[in-house]
Amino acid sequence: MVERIEDLNLPNAVIARLIKESLPESASVSKEARAAIARAASVFAIFVTSSSTALAHKQNHKTITAKDILQTLTELDFESFVPSLTQDLEVYRKMVKDKKESKASKKDSSVAESANASATPAAEEAAE
Amino acid sequence: MMEPKTQPPVERPPSAETFLPLSRVRTIMKSSMDTGLITNEVLFLMTKCTELFVRHLAGAAYTEAFRQQPGETLKYEHLSQLVNKSKNLEFLLQIVPEKIRVHEFKEMLRLNRSAGSDDDDESESGSESDE
Numbered sequence: 001m002v003e004r005i006e007d008l009n010l011p012n013a014v015i016a017r018l019i020k021e022s023l024p025e026s027a028s029v030s031k032e033a034r035a036a037i038a039r040a041a042s043v044f045a046i047f048v049t050s051s052s053t054a055l056a057h058k059q060n061h062k063t064i065t066a067k068d069i070l071q072t073l074t075e076l077d078f079e080s081f082v083p084s085l086t087q088d089l090e091v092y093r094k095m096v097k098d099k100k101e102s103k104a105s106k107k108d109s110s111v112a113e114s115a116n117a118s119a120t121p122a123a124e125e126a127a128e
Numbered sequence: 129m130m131e132p133k134t135q136p137p138v139e140r141p142p143s144a145e146t147f148l149p150l151s152r153v154r155t156i157m158k159s160s161m162d163t164g165l166i167t168n169e170v171l172f173l174m175t176k177c178t179e180l181f182v183r184h185l186a187g188a189a190y191t192e193a194f195r196q197q198p199g200e201t202l203k204y205e206h207l208s209q210l211v212n213k214s215k216n217l218e219f220l221l222q223i224v225p226e227k228i229r230v231h232e233f234k235e236m237l238r239l240n241r242s243a244g245s246d247d248d249d250e251s252e253s254g255s256e257s258d259e
Binding site: 023030084 | 157164173174190197220
C-alpha cells in the first residue's frame with residue numbers, strides 16, 4: 001500500500017524529458033505546467049488501471065491482461081495509443097522470449113562444456 | 129537550420145525500454161482499489177502507456193496553443209484549456225482545473241447564492257423545517 005502520497009508522484013526528471021521530446025525545438029515548459037502534467041500522468045495510470053480491472057472482472061478474470069488495457073484505452077477514447085503500444089508489446093514479448101531462450105541455451109552449452117572438459121567445471125560455472 | 133518537422137509530436141520507434149521506473153508505476157497501480165496481481169507484461173504496458181500519455185498531453189496542449197512554432201513556453205493554462213476542451217481528458221477536470229480570479233470566484237458565489245435563495249423561495253413552505 002501507499003504510505004506517503006509522494007509515492008504516487010512520477011520522477012520529475014523523466015517527466016521533464018518526455019515533455020521536452022514531445023515539443024518542438026527550443027520550446028520550454030513552465031514549472032507549474034510540468035507539475036500538472038506529472039499529476040495528470042499519475043491519475044491517468046490509476047484511471048486506466050481501475051477501468052481495466054473493472055473490465056477484467058466483468059469477464060470473470062481476476063487479473064488484468066495486456067488485452068484488457070488495450071481494450072480499455074479504446075473505450076476511454078485513447079485508441080490512438082493502441083497501435084504503437086501494440087508494437088511496443090511485440091518488441092517486449094520478443095525480448096522476454098529471447099532472454100528465456102538465451103538463458104536456456106546458455107545452460108545447455110555450459111552443461112555440454114562441463115561434460116566435455118570435466119577438468120574445469122568450476123571455472124565454467126564461475127563465469128556464468 | 130530549419131528542420132522539416134511535419135510528423136506528429138508523439139511519433140517514436142517501438143521499443144521494449146521504458147523511461148519511467150516500473151516500481152513506481154506498480155505502486156501507482158496498486159493504489160487503485162482491488163487491483164489483483166500485476167504481471168510484468170501488464171506493468172510494462174502500463175508504463176509505456178503512461179509515457180505515451182505524457183507525450184500526448186504535452187504535445188497536444190502545445191499544438192493547440194502555438195501550432196508547431198518553436199520557442200514558446202507551455203504554461204499551466206494551456207493544459208487546463210485542453211482538458212476543458214477534450215472529451216477524453218474529462219477525468220482530469222478536477223486535477224487540472226481552470227484557474228479563476230478571486231473576484232470571479234466571489235461573483236460565482238454571489239450568483240450561486242442568489243440562485244440558491246430563489247430555489248428556497250419556491251419550496252419555502254415545504255423544506256423550511258429541514259434547517
